[in-house]
Amino acid sequence: MNTYNHNFSEFVLDLPREVDREVAGDIEKESVFVSPFIERIHVSEDGKTARVVVRPGADLDETKEKTERFLAVMVRQITGFEIKVFVETKRKDTGPYQIGVNDELVKRGWMHDYGKGQVAYSGPVLKLAKLINDKAGELYKDAFAAKESHFPAMIDADTLHKCGYFDSHPNAVTFVGNVIEDFDAIEEFRRANSCSEGALMPQQDHIHIDGMCLNPAACFPCYPTLTGQSFDEGQCFTWLGRVFRYESRNINGLDRLYEFNVRELVFVGDEDYVRSVRAKALPVVEQLAAFMDIDCQVQTATDPFFATVSAAKKFWQASQEVKNEIKIPALGNDGSVKQLACGSINLHGNFFGKRFGFTCKNGEPAQTGCVGLGIERWVLAAFTQHGFDESRWPEAVRNIIFA
Numbered sequence: 005m006n007t008y009n010h011n012f013s014e015f016v017l018d019l020p021r022e023v024d025r026e027v028a029g030d031i032e033k034e035s036v037f038v039s040p041f042i043e044r045i046h047v048s049e050d051g052k053t054a055r056v057v058v059r060p061g062a063d064l065d066e067t068k069e070k071t072e073r074f075l076a077v078m079v080r081q082i083t084g085f086e087i088k089v090f091v092e093t094k095r096k097d098t099g100p101y102q103i104g105v106n107d108e109l110v111k112r113g114w115m116h117d118y119g120k121g122q123v124a125y126s127g128p129v130l131k132l133a134k135l136i137n138d139k140a141g142e143l144y145k146d147a148f149a150a151k152e153s154h155f156p157a158m159i160d161a162d163t164l165h166k167c168g169y170f171d172s173h174p175n176a177v178t179f180v181g182n183v184i185e186d187f188d189a190i191e192e193f194r195r196a197n198s199c200s201e202g203a204l205m206p207q208q209d210h211i212h213i214d215g216m217c218l219n220p221a222a223c224f225p226c227y228p229t230l231t232g233q234s235f236d237e238g239q240c241f242t243w244l245g246r247v248f249r250y251e252s253r254n255i256n257g258l259d260r261l262y263e264f265n266v267r268e269l270v271f272v273g274d275e276d277y278v279r280s281v282r283a284k285a286l287p288v289v290e291q292l293a294a295f296m297d298i299d300c301q302v303q304t305a306t307d308p309f310f311a312t313v314s315a316a317k318k319f320w321q322a323s324q325e326v327k328n329e330i331k332i333p334a335l336g337n338d339g340s341v342k343q344l345a346c347g348s349i350n351l352h353g354n355f356f357g358k359r360f361g362f363t364c365k366n367g368e369p370a371q372t373g374c375v376g377l378g379i380e381r382w383v384l385a386a387f388t389q390h391g392f393d394e395s396r397w398p399e400a401v402r403n404i405i406f407a
């Protein structure tokens with residue numbers, strides 16, 4: 005299945021405009037979504053050219069033309085917005101950052117990597133994941149009287165559409181398919197698999213996709229439940245959500261999963277309320293980072309939107325300062341320090357209030373905001389910063405996870 009013919013060919017294209025490292029990084033990451041025949045696109049150090057690695061069997065002219073169109077929209081991204089830092093914590097642990105955390109967790113039997121962006125975990129990894137989730141839930145409850153909730157992992161396409169997800173991240177969607185309700189088609193599928201070596205998928209026209217999707221952003225399933233309600237007083241909701249983002253070949257250990265867990269906080273009310281919760285969320289993140297004794301920053305950021313809308317949407321996010329990201333330093337596979345985005349604090353204006361029909365005090369569509377903490381990334385960051393010597397972990401954490 006995952007055996008590639010390594011007879012790759014390459015071509016180099018001049019970028020329509022010189023790009024900085026940030027845009028170069030986005031081009032490289034999004035390159036997995038340009039063509040099934042493109043293995044990778046690498047941007048040169050000077051930001052002037054792109055080296056395109058192509059798989060065997062590609063129509064080179066067509067691939068080149070498609071790549072040019074992709075690059076033309078990606079270089080339009082405007083960067084260089086001043087990055088504002090709102091929170092900065094420094095750890096007390098003086099030991100070095102641990103390299104190769106993913107491999108070591110697997111080696112110790114604390115994690116199983118299925119190889120497709122999903123992991124299973126137990127022992128200290130599970131205890132740490134639970135601790136982060138519980139601690140965040142507790143902090144949210146104390147600070148915002150957040151109401152504990154639960155939402156399903158599947159979401160209707162109409163809801164995703166209303167949330168604007170197909171417009172901003174069409175490449176990351178996962179549709180759920182079912183075998184058609186047909187006696188013969190089902191029997192054919194059964195028979196094909198009853199003695200086959202590996203799994204055989206039903207033929208294309210025997211699968212129907214009716215718009216059930218796997219939820220890609222923790223807060224989305226909350227909004228349909230708010231329809232028709234009026235939030236005279238502001239209200240916060242919190243829960244542990246399971247989210248799925250199709251990353252194609254970008255998956256990598258706990259750094260970039262297809263399926264992961266998010267401790268979510270959604271706040272609903274008028275503008276004053278929503279802004280006050282966002283302001284109060286910053287010290288809450290700081291408390292969590294201090295509890296874990298990790299280096300951490302909260303700063304202004306933008307989302308990785310799909311290529312064709314990326315420039316415009318990023319510009320809007322950056323100029324409005326509606327997104328803050330929790331950045332926790334960790335190590336890349338090559339040992340270099342990278343800033344892992346471990347969560348975000350977002351303001352949505354009245355976008356969801358309007359689309360899903362819920363209001364605030366003055367009868368206008370309510371405003372919303374959310375905080376999402378990527379549990380598995382916090383786990384990775386904590387193991388990177390404290391390593392495997394138990395004595396380096398803060399006592400309150402150590403006593404729970406290594407007990």
Ligand SMILES: [Zn+2]
Pocket residue numbers: 221222223224350374375376
């Ligand atoms: Zn959210």
